[in-house]
Amino acid sequence: MKNESVLTEEIQVKSSVINDTKKLVDSYPRVPITVDCVVFGFDENELKVLLIRSDLEIYKDKWSLLGDFADVAGEAEDLDAAAYRILKHRTGMDDVFLEQVKTFGHPNRHPGGRVITIAYCSLLNIKHHQLKVMDNELHWHSVQGLGDELAFDHKIIIDECYDWLKKRILEHPLGFNLLPEKFSLRELQNLYESILNVKMDRRNFRKKFFAMDFLIDTGELEGDVPHRPGKLYQFNFQKYNHSKKKWNGIDF
Amino acid sequence: MKNESVLTEEIQVKSSVINDTKKLVDSYPRVPITVDCVVFGFDENELKVLLIRSDLEIYKDKWSLLGDFADVAGEAEDLDAAAYRILKHRTGMDDVFLEQVKTFGHPNRHPGGRVITIAYCSLLNIKHHQLKVMDNELHWHSVQGLGDELAFDHKIIIDECYDWLKKRILEHPLGFNLLPEKFSLRELQNLYESILNVKMDRRNFRKKFFAMDFLIDTGELEGDVPHRPGKLYQFNFQKYNHSKKKWNGIDF
DNA sequence: TTTTAAAGTGTTATTTTTACACAATAATAT
């Protein structure tokens, strides 16, 4: 067993080591970090992205992603947490998933000086998520044909996130987040066609999704259509989450 | 045409706007950014990762990734550039690709205070890249069974990069970076089997790679084997780079 | 009752994937 003086010495050594480590880190250059949320939504058969009127005077006629600085000063906030906080603050939403996509750090990407931003991506059903009433500065923009009305390097960020989304939706059932709880197969197909920007065969599409065995027939029919209504289905998240094979890896 | 006073006014407005923007950015909390390079290599039929003895006293018996702070103070250095600089500095190598994988920012990931790190990944042929002679602190570790001899959160980072690599190598011909210029199909198959950690059928494997049409038969045979030698092939990067279909999306 | 527009449904051909076994060859040992 060690005696007390040895213990004390060890502790002193350790704390001086930590001090050295802190000093080293203190010597590193520092930079502000922001998080930008690329929130995709689907409405009227079109993929949209949620933008906010830039709050910088310099970009006054431009739109920007939902972003803000990450609270890296306190020891409290994880990057993921920062993303959720910022999304909640900007839109009031707190029940969506967010995934980190990529970090952008071009030296001149921000007119106010060097700022590094981490892009997070989300996908949700526009109708299901009421935006904060106050914020009429928020707007859903069509993803197709998004041009130079964007501030910063946000066009580049959105493009990369859109590419990420197209890959992601083929290997994970994200698409169901975009639909009403109960949806027709036509709606589901429209969704995939819009996001992937392809046309698919109706019969083969149905075959594939039914083969996955994660769709529940609700027995209900869609209303408000001037023709034969389609059956409404639900996605069985329960079953999906506990299933081994997860997802067939759709590949159109 | 505008007269001079209007022009002057405009410029003044603009510069005050920029000043405001700078002030805003100045008010953001700042954090040091590091870049960590996860360099995978292949040798003796095993996937390895290049590690360096930690230069922090607190981690003196641990190994860590090749990392350093990014020069975010100057306006000069892009994140990608930082990754290349750091890799070059630590190993002397400057002819490998690096791709950004993910940013890690857990508040307590660094004992010296809050540091956010961006992980970059690379893949190379160990024999082709001599490490700096000075640096006997560098060591190729087997990726399998990497344990708690790692500093910081580097085990987590390596795990995520390894997952990334497994996906990446199926959709991109990275594997050829790991082989000698001329290689036998057995070597190629060993490579894929080691990285993906699966066994594959020899005939089907050959079929798949020949179908891709990017392998050139050099006419040579491998030497130094105590049995029938295999033919040596080269990967046709030229043809690959100009080809439309790129890669069959191998899927074992 | 008719019209309309989309829903629902099955089969066949094609392609891709998997499974599987034996002859040919160069090097080495005898």
Place this chain on the structure above:
DNA sequence: ATATTATTGTGTAAAAATAACACTTTAAAA
């Protein structure tokens, strides 16, 4: 020279996944 050894090189058939394709059914609206 010959036999031995270890690995290369090769083809085919079954199974699974994908792609192509057209007519009948249905509810709502006219």
